[in-house]
Amino acid sequence: MVVVLKKEITPAERSAIESFLTGRQFKLNEIVGEEDTVIAAVGRLSVDRREVEAMPGVAQVIPISRPYKLASREFKREDTVVEVPNGRGQKIRIGGQRVAVIAGPRAVESRSQLMETAARVAASGAVMLRGGAYEPNSSPYNFQGLGEEALKYLKEAGERYGLPVVTELVSINHIPLMQDYVDVFQIGARTMQDFDLLKAVGATGKPVILRRSYSATLEELLMSAEYLLSSGTDSVILCERGIRTFEKATRNTLDLSAVPVLRQLTHLPIIVDPSHTVLTRDKVGAMGLAAVAAGADGLMVEVHSDPGRALVDGAQSMLPEQFDKMMHDVEALAPVMGKSVAHIRQELPSVVRVESGGRRKEKVVVAYSGKRGAYAEQAISRYFDAADCESTPVDSFAEIFQAVIDGKADYGMVPIENSLAGSVYQNYDNFTRFEDVSIVGAVTLNIRHALLGVKGSSLADIKQVCSHPQALSQCRKFLDAHRDWRQLESQSTATAAETVARAASRDCAVIASPRNASLYGLDLLAEDIEDDPGNFTRFVVIQSNSADGRGISGELNIVPNMASFIIKTRNEPGALYSVLGIFNDCRLNLTRLESRPIAGEPWKYWFYMDAELKGPDGQLPAVAAASVVAGLMAKLNEKTEYVRLLGMYAEEGK
Numbered sequence: 001m002v003v004v005l006k007k008e009i010t011p012a013e014r015s016a017i018e019s020f021l022t023g024r025q026f027k028l029n030e031i032v033g034e035e036d037t038v039i040a041a042v043g044r045l046s047v048d049r050r051e052v053e054a055m056p057g058v059a060q061v062i063p064i065s066r067p068y069k070l071a072s073r074e075f076k077r078e079d080t081v082v083e084v085p086n087g088r089g090q091k092i093r094i095g096g097q098r099v100a101v102i103a104g105p106r107a108v109e110s111r112s113q114l115m116e117t118a119a120r121v122a123a124s125g126a127v128m129l130r131g132g133a134y135e136p137n138s139s140p141y142n143f144q145g146l147g148e149e150a151l152k153y154l155k156e157a158g159e160r161y162g163l164p165v166v167t168e169l170v171s172i173n174h175i176p177l178m179q180d181y182v183d184v185f186q187i188g189a190r191t192m193q194d195f196d197l198l199k200a201v202g203a204t205g206k207p208v209i210l211r212r213s214y215s216a217t218l219e220e221l222l223m224s225a226e227y228l229l230s231s232g233t234d235s236v237i238l239c240e241r242g243i244r245t246f247e248k249a250t251r252n253t254l255d256l257s258a259v260p261v262l263r264q265l266t267h268l269p270i271i272v273d274p275s276h277t278v279l280t281r282d283k284v285g286a287m288g289l290a291a292v293a294a295g296a297d298g299l300m301v302e303v304h305s306d307p308g309r310a311l312v313d314g315a316q317s318m319l320p321e322q323f324d325k326m327m328h329d330v331e332a333l334a335p336v337m338g339k340s341v342a343h344i345r346q347e348l349p350s351v352v353r354v355e356s357g358g359r360r361k362e363k364v365v366v367a368y369s370g371k372r373g374a375y376a377e378q379a380i381s382r383y384f385d386a387a388d389c390e391s392t393p394v395d396s397f398a399e400i401f402q403a404v405i406d407g408k409a410d411y412g413m414v415p416i417e418n419s420l421a422g423s424v425y426q427n428y429d430n431f432t433r434f435e436d437v438s439i440v441g442a443v444t445l446n447i448r449h450a451l452l453g454v455k456g457s458s459l460a461d462i463k464q465v466c467s468h469p470q471a472l473s474q475c476r477k478f479l480d481a482h483r484d485w486r487q488l489e490s491q492s493t494a495t496a497a498e499t500v501a502r503a504a505s506r507d508c509a510v511i512a513s514p515r516n517a518s519l520y521g522l523d524l525l526a527e528d529i530e531d532d533p534g535n536f537t538r539f540v541v542i543q544s545n546s547a548d549g550r551g552i553s554g555e556l557n558i559v560p561n562m563a564s565f566i567i568k569t570r571n572e573p574g575a576l577y578s579v580l581g582i583f584n585d586c587r588l589n590l591t592r593l594e595s596r597p598i599a600g601e602p603w604k605y606w607f608y609m610d611a612e613l614k615g616p617d618g619q620l621p622a623v624a625a626a627s628v629v630a631g632l633m634a635k636l637n638e639k640t641e642y643v644r645l646l647g648m649y650a651e652e653g654k
Helices: 011-022 049-053 111-124 148-161 172-178 195-204 218-231 258-265 281-293 320-337 375-383 397-406 425-433 469-474 476-480 493-503 515-520 575-585 622-639
Strands: 002-005 027-032 037-042 058-062 082-085 091-094 098-104 128-130 165-168 184-187 208-211 236-240 270-272 298-302 352-354 360-362 364-369 389-394 411-418 437-446 450-453 464-467 486-489 508-512 523-527 536-544 562-569 589-597 605-612 640-651
Touching: 002 011, 011 027, 011 037, 011 049, 049 058, 091 098, 098 111, 098 320, 111 128, 111 148, 111 320, 128 148, 148 165, 148 172, 172 195, 184 195, 195 218, 208 218, 218 236, 218 258, 236 258, 258 270, 270 281, 281 298, 281 320, 298 320, 364 375, 364 397, 375 389, 375 411, 375 437, 375 536, 389 397, 397 411, 397 425, 397 437, 397 536, 411 425, 411 437, 411 469, 425 589, 425 605, 450 493, 450 515, 464 469, 464 493, 469 476, 469 486, 469 508, 493 508, 493 515, 562 575, 562 622, 575 605, 575 622, 622 640
Parallel strands: 098 128, 098 298, 128 165, 165 184, 184 208, 208 236, 236 270, 270 298, 364 389, 364 411, 437 640, 464 486, 464 508
Antiparallel strands: 002 037, 002 058, 027 037, 082 091, 352 360, 411 536, 437 536, 450 508, 450 523, 562 605, 562 640, 589 605
C-alpha cells in the first residue's frame, strides 16, 4: 500500500508511522514526488489500512492492486529518469524528454574490434557502449566471451569516448569482478526470471537494464523488475527485445505495443532492442525508428566494425554506416515525438588567446543562431567581454540548446521576446524539449534595423526584401509603404544579408543591422526603419546543467535579480489563480506570463513565468534570493502538477 503523508507531518509522527509498519513486517520505500511524499509499504497485508489512515501525519492510504508494487504507477505517478554518470561531468539520462541510444558489438572479440566500433558509434551519437564479456550461447562450442579481458577493453573504450559501459551479467559469481568495470548491468532474456541473480544485482545499487524474455508476459517482466527494486536499486530500465511467435520470417516478433502499454502500467523508463527481432541488419534501422515513434525512451542496437567476421550474431549487427544513417533519422523523428536525442558532451580543445606579455587566457564559447552580424552576436559582445569569448554560429535555435548540452559551447545566446513583435515561441518550446539547460543570465538589446542593398543599388531598384520573420514584423510600417516588394523569410537577419550579398542583384534588399553593411559589402539604403525606436529584444544566456561551476563563472554577473519558471497547473477551477496567489504571498513581482500548448496533450498548456527577485529595500543578496525561491518552489509543488525552475540570474536594468 501507498501511505501519503501530510505536508505538515512532524518527525515524531513520521517515526511512529515507520515503526508501526516495520513492526508488521512491511518493507518501506519513501519517495518525495512533485506533489506528495509517500511511503510504499511492501509486504503481506497484515494490517487494516484504516488503522494506518487514522495515524497522525497520514493524509491517505492507497492500496496497490497490482502484484508488482514498487514498479507500478500506483506507487509513483511521475516517470522515473535513470541517471548514469559518464566521467565527463555529465549524467546520461534514460527517460523524460530524451531519446538515448546504446550501441556496440554483441560480443567483445578483441581490443582493436571494440575500439574501432566504439569510436564509430560515439561519433554517430551513441551515449552508452554495449558489449558482451561473457556470452551465454546455446551451444557450448560457440564463442563464450573473453571474460575479464573484455571488461578491461570496455572500460578503456568507455573512458576514451565518454560512454558508460553496459554488459550482460550471467552469473552471481561475476558480480564482484564486474563491479569496477561496468556502469550498467544488463539482465538478459535467458536470466530474466533468475530471481537469486535479480536480488543480488539489485543489492549492488547499480542501474540495471532488464530485458524481456522471449516468452514472458508484461506482468512477468514487471515482477522481475520488482525483485530488482525491492532489493536495493531504484534505477531499472525495461527493455523490449521481441517475443517468440509462430512467425518464421523473423528471429522474434518485436512487440512495439509493449511500449505504450508499459508506459501506462509503470513509471520505469522503456527502451527497445530491434537487433534481436529481424534476421538481417538492413531491417534494424526501420524497427528502431518504429520504436521511437511508439514512444520508447531509447534504443539498444548491435553494431560491429566488420560484421562479416563477427563471432556472434554478425548477420543482425549493423554496419557503422547503417548506424550513422539510423541516428540521423532518429534526430529528425525525435522532435515529432516531443523529444530530443541525448548526446555526449564533447571534449574540445580550449579556445585561447594570447595577451600582452605572452600570457594565455581561456575563452568561453557562446553559440548563437545565424551568421556573423546577427543581433545575437551583438548581444554576446554586450553581455560578455568580447575579448574573452568566441562566438559560434549555428543554424537554428534548437541547435543552440543542443550545442550547449553536447559541450560544443559553454553558453548559448537565445532570443526570448521582442518589445514590438512579441515572444519567440520556438524558444519557449525548446525549454520544454531540452530539460538539461538553465538560464544563467539575460541581456536586452536595442534593435535598430536598416535596409541594405548591393553596391550601387537604390530604393527605386528594390523588388524583393529578405529578413527574419521577426524583423519583417518589426518594420511593418516601412514595408506597408512598399507594398509592391516581395517579402522573403530567412533563418536570421545576418543569413539574409549574406544571401543578398551573394546574389549580387540590384533588385534584392535585406532588413538587418547596419553592421552587416560592412561585413557583407552592402550599401546602406535606409536607416532606423523599425516601427518604433523603442524596439528591444530580450536575450537569455543558457548553460548546461552538467557544466562545472554553473552560474558562478567569472564572465557572468552572480547576483540574481530574476527567476524564471515552467509550470503545469492542475486541471481544476482556480488552478492558475492559486499559482498566481503564491507569487503574491511571496511578495514577488511577476513580470511575464506566457502559455504554450503541451505536445501530445490537447488543450493543456505550459505556463512560463518570470519574477523579479527584489526585497522591500531593493536587491536581494544571493543567499536571500535562493531562500525565497526555495520557499516559492515548495509552495508551487503543492499546487501544481509540475514546476521547473529555469534559473536564477542577473538581468541588466532590473
